Amino acid sequence: MNEVRTRFAPSPTGYLHIGGLRTALYAYLIAKKNNGKFLLRIEDTDQDRFVEGAIEVIYKTLKLVGLQHDEGPDIGGPYGPYIQSERKPIYLKYAKELVERGGAYYCFCSKERLDQLREEAARNNTVFKYDGHCRNLSRDEVERRLQAGEPYVIRQKVPYTGTTSFHDELFGTITVENSTLEDGILIKSDGLPTYNFANVVDDHLMKINPVVRGSEYLSSTPKYNLIYESFGWEIPKYIHLAPVMKEPGKKLSKREGDASFEDFYNKGFLKEAIVNYVALLGWSPGDDREFFTMDELIEAFDIKGLSKSPAIFDINKMRWMNSEYIKKLSLEEFHKMALPYYKDAGLPDNMNLLRLSSLIQGRIEILSDIPDIVAFLKVMPEYEADLFVHKKSKTTLENSYENLAKAIEVLEMLEEWTEERIHQVLIDLITQLGVKNSQLLWPVRVAASGKLVTPGGAAEILGLLGKNESMRRLHIGLDKLKAALNL
């Protein structure tokens, strides 16, 4: 049995899309599940699409999420180079061999001629298909035009009749009529191969098996098999993956800046949560488990659990999963991650931020939720007096005014300004007054925060704010109530 070797073969066109990450993950899992190798190959045969720095983003991302490759451009390996543009001579050599073997031919058709054909096709409401103009040029003519330095491409010679089949581990056997296939270009006029040729040559030379890739390659796979056959190469196993879709209603677009791993990561999604969520998008372990470490994924992964239909990316569920990961963090770990956000929010340094972290850890889904939820600690929001009125807590403007005034009295006298003492003093007051907890605590919390919803209750907020700021805010609240009551 041969070694299992899978590859992730992105083109350096920018950020790593979430669908690409999933493809890489599955390829990695398949390799590791079988004690095989996972390699990285850069498919940059389209020089027009090259984006500066894109390869580095790929390295960085794969490393960050723990999909460490065993062979690749940055670490080398026995089958390099691993960047296609550096393999240029290899492809040409094999293309020429393919011509000799009758699986390909030189084509001298100009761009203009092709465009004209395309136009005609459009006018006739049909689809352009290369007409085979150069398919049967004589050897001499080809030689003569090559000598003359005419620009050329090399095209695949697909049989006009018959059928071609291939077997996919997931989709089963798929058969197509050769007449629906086209004589695609293998070597471009710039001498570089197209993907259609490079992937076959590289996968063979790099001993890739199985070939794991998106299902968009399903319909061109017969053409690849024809190439393998012409060379007499062993055909690899195929595992085609159903795509990840954007939710129709909501846009998950590049424009919105939230379709790539990096964007999610920067928004405060934990890398483990992203990987975990993405793993479950199109794959199921067959049982109810839904939280996995990378090692657990390797253990649990089986291509039998792969789905054949497209999966819609649900940011909502990923947020939920992220919140679960946040809750699992130790307070210290979470605090460390939250700190930069506190800084951005401009919270005072002397505030007990560790305590704040413990209050918000269970209340946020992603890290970037933090600024909004803590903003009131820096600047007291504007609010209306009717915020004090809450039916469930049985508070009115009147009793809020009375109770808040009493709370201010006892707090004013409190020297040791700790959360515990504040709480104690307020509870004692409640007992003494014989009111419901909420009737006192509600107005205090509202006055302290100016908000309907806060992380933590009255005592926690007062504790965070410190005595000076607390008393200032409570008095503002009292004044608001006074004004509202026309006192």
Next chain:
RNA sequence: GCUCCCAUGGUCAAGUGGUCAAGACACCGCCCUCUCACGGCGGUAACAGGGGUUCGAAUCCCCUUGGGAGUGCCA
């Protein structure tokens, strides 16, 4: 248009001829509670439609419909 693929709740999905058709997210209700969240409990919600095969179909076959992909000197 042509070719290929796919089809269980709004979403992710289990299910492989006999189940009251799992579970999760979201949503709703109740409990907890000084608010919200967390947590606990409960609920609404699905086999796209039509034909077959079979004693019996979500599971097998065909058609329709819907969705996806390919049809580039992109990958």
